[in-house]
Amino acid sequence: GAVVSQHPSWVICKSGTSVKIECRSLDFQATTMFWYRQFPKQSLMLMATSNEGSKATYEQGVEKDKFLINHASLTLSTLTVTSAHPEDSSFYICSAAGVSYEQYFGPGTRLTVT
């Protein structure tokens, strides 16, 4: 149990376009979802925390107008990178937590902006 999926696993987009990444909890209800960013050979950096039906809470230094997070249901959260630029290229990982508070991680999405 406690499976989290992400889609797509890999995406290439052109500079200036927007890209949406989905995070789904497949077999449990996730009241809270987390979005992380990971640069090559570095640790995970928390970007934002979202509770179902509420606005996301962004970490300091993360542009909320650039990284739009929606958590419309108990099984789905989306991260939209708006007007993407090459410096947004990274590995994005989501996690989901239910009543146990424990975070279960998705497999990640590799974003490349050309």
Added chain:
Amino acid sequence: AQSVTQLGSHVSVSEGALVLLRCNYSSSVPPYLFWYVQYPNQGLQLLLKYTTGATLVKGINGFEAEFKKSETSFHLTKPSAHMSDAAEYFCAVRENSGYSTLTFGKGTMLLVSP
């Protein structure tokens, strides 16, 4: 505030040798402690966790870790390394209350040579 320090960005062992990955934490409240493994281009997989109770925690793939409050440590060990253990390992801490965030260490890359 909480923090995690992982000593050594890279650890190299021979196949069959003891694996020791070091993790020290700081937390103002009793912590929950985690070890995760990440294979290239994949998400995080939970190896083991300490919440309460027994301080020696056994996880998957033969790994174990011991919570030592007096040393504020949670080192990860495995008696005999396998080639398949080569991966990035992250230690993480969070407060033992609700949806508090995970704080990750910078990670240790485990290299296993034949």
